[in-house]
Amino acid sequence: MASVQHAEGDRRDFLFLATGAAAAVGGAAAIWPFISQLAPDAGTIAAGAPVEIDLASIPAGGQVKILWRGKPYFVRNRTEAEIKSAQDVDVKTLRDPQPDAVRVKEGHAKWLITAANCTHLGCVPLGNQGDYGGWFCPCHGSHFDTSGRIRKGPAPTNLPIPQYTFVSETRIRITGAPTTA
Numbered sequence: 001m002a003s004v005q006h007a008e009g010d011r012r013d014f015l016f017l018a019t020g021a022a023a024a025v026g027g028a029a030a031i032w033p034f035i036s037q038l039a040p041d042a043g044t045i046a047a048g049a050p051v052e053i054d055l056a057s058i059p060a061g062g063q064v065k066i067l068w069r070g071k072p073y074f075v076r077n078r079t080e081a082e083i084k085s086a087q088d089v090d091v092k093t094l095r096d097p098q099p100d101a102v103r104v105k106e107g108h109a110k111w112l113i114t115a116a117n118c119t120h121l122g123c124v125p126l127g128n129q130g131d132y133g134g135w136f137c138p139c140h141g142s143h144f145d146t147s148g149r150i151r152k153g154p155a156p157t158n159l160p161i162p163q164y165t166f167v168s169e170t171r172i173r174i175t176g177a178p179t180t181a
């Protein structure tokens with residue numbers, strides 16, 4: 001059975017897919033219970049099969065990071081304020097103009113799922129940081145908003161959205177990598 005491992009000792013917003021036994025790393029990370037309901041098994045995941053993620057244990061304002069097919073992805077449970085902030089932006093002012101509505105699934109606006117590699121040179125941005133409350137990439141200073149859209153810094157495009165579906169109100173299945181960079 002695949003499992004999710006907490007990591008980054010002083011951060012509680014990241015989870016990592018791991019194979020075999022999972023172990024807590026760091027004090028604060030232990031606050032999060034392990035999630036072992038991911039399917040299918042680790043070997044199948046490693047081969048690139050779709051992966052299901054239970055959203056129930058991600059609190060409002062929280063986010064996790066998973067590794068799938070060797071790439072990191074963010075799964076964020078946005079607060080009402082974060083959703084409103086993302087929706088209120090004048091899309092015409094954006095470097096990579098995308099309305100928030102096209103970056104989430106209809107009826108599931110609180111859930112934002114993005115690739116977690118900065119579109120500049122691939123670093124993994126830090127959640128809940130930066131000038132726009134989304135992510136901040138410390139490598140060269142890119143700021144992303146609560147929709148994962150680039151707002152400031154060198155990154156050329158938004159954090160891409162992978163292919164996924166909701167299989168229930170609290171469960172998603174990631175089925176494919178982003179189709180755009």
Ligand code: FES
Nearest residue numbers: 118120121137140
């Ligand atoms: S890799 Fe993120 S700003 Fe350069």
